[in-house]
Amino acid sequence: MAKENQFVEQIADIETDFPQWYTDVVLKTKLVDYGPVKGTMVIRPYGYAIWENIQRELDGRFKKQGVQNAYFPLLIPMSFFTKEAEHVEGFAPEVAVVTHAGGEKLAEPLAIRPTSETIIGTMMAKWIQSYRDLPMKVNQWCNVMRWEKTTRPFLRTSEFLWQEGHTAHATAEEAEAETLTMLGVYKEFVENCLAIPVITGKKTEKERFAGAVATYTMEAMMHDGKSLQSGTSHYMGQNFAKAFDIQYLGNEGSLQHAYTTSWGVSTRLIGAVIMTHGDERGLVLPPVVAPTQCVIVPIAARKGGVIEACEALKAQLEEAGIRVTLDASDNSPGWKFNEWEMKGVPLRIELGPRDIEAGKMLLARRDTLEKSEAALENAAASVKEMLVEIQKNMLEKARAHRDNRIVYADDMAGILAAVEKGNFVKAGWCGCRACEDKVKEETAATSRVIVEGESKETCAVCGKPAKNVIIYARAY
């Protein structure tokens, strides 16, 4: 009975306090344990497997863009940061610093990387001599550390895993194009693999990356209407090239500074998946990145032939490239149903004596919770088809949810009212910092992204002519 009460309380939390629900889902599904340092987390194997699938999908896309993986040091001399004025100013408050090693005080403190522009810039300066060396495109998968004041598992942790791509080009046009190309790669990946619709576009000056000329973002809407910055792509112009002496000899013989970019996504994407698709039963994972795409639950497993039939089915599905788990533990079927639903496995197959006799299996979808029957013959084909359908449905569902929550506002009162209901608000913007600050102060919403291809007559804050349409939202 206590269990039922806990469940009721859990449902109550969803309606009144979404972050609590989120924490419940993350912890109850055992994706993470907390680490000993505030704001760090130990990611359990199941959670990490999601990350591995994300890595695999992204790596394939990067390779197609001519990007190669490399690795750079964790510790970066503090002096590297001071070479780019805005960069050091932007990151100084959140950098963790190593001052002692080998039992002695270090002559120069070492920063634990919060991002690697400085060290990679230093290396690129050594590697690049001629226009023939360009473009240079490297990516590294690594951990970074930023000493955050408030943290939340996956969404904002002090230490997190990410990839950071860094490129250098001969011309501004080429570098800007690269920035947008990678933003496009991210968008395609997030929508098709994570089933999360995103709005891409430029950030305002206020929200720009420290040291960048332009920052592009993709913003996703979470279940509660808050925005999550899910990835960024920066055009650095020659700022970093000048700070780190990344120069090349052009084909006409003159020495010139390169134009650089950087772009990254992190384990925050796992948080985005949880908060976009999760429901009161726990995770709902998109098939493309689900560690287990399909779980087989035997019914009356001790009866003759059941386990054998399940194993045969498993072999057939594995043969077809499906990530499948057979839960042969001696928990009750009901327990298994709940357990695997909590873990977000997209498809469950129930197989018992009755089905085997009839040559059928029962399919239960995680996204809609619908059940259907299918023939055991050609099981792999029907399972594959179902996984594709689930992936597609999840994106459509998330897109519909988001589109219903994008509204327009023409004045501050309108912005406030819409933001409080958990909407993304499109509003005219004059382009000045003061108006952005005022919105933040009065509504706790920040400017998320400048909307392409839309226009408004006036700024919703000051009433002056509008330069752009901007999306305001509360954010994680």
Next chain:
RNA sequence: UGAGGCGUAGCGCAGUUUGGUAGCGCGCUUGGUUAGGGACCAAGAGGUCGUGGGUUCAAGUCCCGUCGCCUCAACCA
């Protein structure tokens, strides 16, 4: 840093007002019966009550200190 709250078994908590031999639920172990939506019976294991000091015949409980965590505010590519 400002305000509030919490540290008792792996997890969630009661017990503190009024001091008197450490409790509950879940989980875990063993054996058995079960099995199409979190099964049942029986027997077990597991705690220097965050930590240091004080008062007392006696402290989870009272007093003083200290450490840690959470929420809100502030801060935050």
